[in-house]
Amino acid sequence: GAVVSQHPSRVICKSGTSVxxxxxxxxxxxxxxxxxxxxxxxxxxxxxxxxxxxKATYEQGVEKDKFLINHASLTLSTLTVTSAHPExxxxxxxxxxxxxxxxxxxxxGPGTRLTVx
Amino acid sequence: AQKVTxxxxxxxxxEKEDVTLDCVYETRDTTYxxxxxxxxxSGELVFLIRRNSFDEQxxxxxxxxxxxxxxxxxxNFTITASQVVDSAVYFxxxxxxxxxxxxxxxxxxxxxxxxx
Numbered sequence: 001g002a003v004v005s006q007h008p009s010r011v012i013c014k015s016g017t018s019v020x021x022x023x024x025x026x027x028x029x030x031x032x033x034x035x036x037x038x039x040x041x042x043x044x045x046x047x048x049x050x051x052x053x054x055k056a057t058y059e060q061g062v063e064k065d066k067f068l069i070n071h072a073s074l075t076l077s078t079l080t081v082t083s084a085h086p087e088x089x090x091x092x093x094x095x096x097x098x099x100x101x102x103x104x105x106x107x108x109g110p111g112t113r114l115t116v117x
Numbered sequence: 118a119q120k121v122t123x124x125x126x127x128x129x130x131x132e133k134e135d136v137t138l139d140c141v142y143e144t145r146d147t148t149y150x151x152x153x154x155x156x157x158x159s160g161e162l163v164f165l166i167r168r169n170s171f172d173e174q175x176x177x178x179x180x181x182x183x184x185x186x187x188x189x190x191x192x193n194f195t196i197t198a199s200q201v202v203d204s205a206v207y208f209x210x211x212x213x214x215x216x217x218x219x220x221x222x223x224x225x226x227x228x229x230x231x232x233x
C-alpha cells in the first residue's frame with residue numbers, strides 16, 4: 001500500500017507556542033488529505049478536509065484560526081496548532097487519498113503526539 | 118451523514134477463542150463503503166477491509182471474517198482463534214459514496230484484549 005509519513009512523531013511544547021505538523025504522501029499524489037484528532041481511549045474525530053491548492057474545509061466546532069491547515073502541494077499538507085494550550089494535547093493523525101472517488105482507500109500516517117505543557 | 122455504533126467498548130478473551138466485534142451504521146447514501154481499521158498500541162491505523170454497499174457477500178481473510186447484513190445495517194467482524202497480537206482497538210467506519218468527499222466517520226472503537 002501507499003505510504004504516508006508524519007513529522008514529528010512526538011512533540012512537547014510550552015503553552016503559547018505554535019507547532020507545525022507535516023503530513024506527506026511518499027509514493028503517490030494526494031489530492032485530498034484529512035486531519036484527525038484522537039484523545040486517549042477515544043475515537044478519531046475528523047477535524048478538516050484539505051484539498052491541494054484550496055482552503056481546507058473544517059468540521060463543525062473546529063476553530064480554523066486555531067488549527068491552520070495548508071495543502072500547498074500534492075504530497076504535503078501541514079497542520080499548525082497556533083498558540084497551543086494544554087487542552088490541545090492530543091494525538092493528531094493525517095490521512096491521504098489519491099483521486100476523488102470515495103472508493104479510493106485512505107492511507108493513514110503514523111500520527112503525531114502533541115503534549116503542551 | 119453517516120453514523121456508526123460500536124456497542125462493545127471493551128472485550129477480553131483468552132487466546133484461541135473466537136470473538137466478534139459488532140458494528141451498526143446509519144447512512145442516507147444509497148451507495149456507500151464500509152471499512153474496518155485496527156489500531157495497535159503503537160497508534161498507527163492498519164487497514165483491514167473495505168466493503169462496497171452493493172456487495173453483500175461475506176468475506177474471509179485468514180482468521181478474519183466479515184458479515185455484512187445490509188437489511189440490519191450491520192457489518193460485524195469476527196476473529197477466529199484469536200492471538201495476543203490481535204490486542205488492539207478496532208474501528209468500524211462508513212464512508213459516503215454520493216458525497217464523494219471521502220470522509221470517514223469512525224465509531225467509538227472496540228478495545229480487544231487477548232490474554233495468553
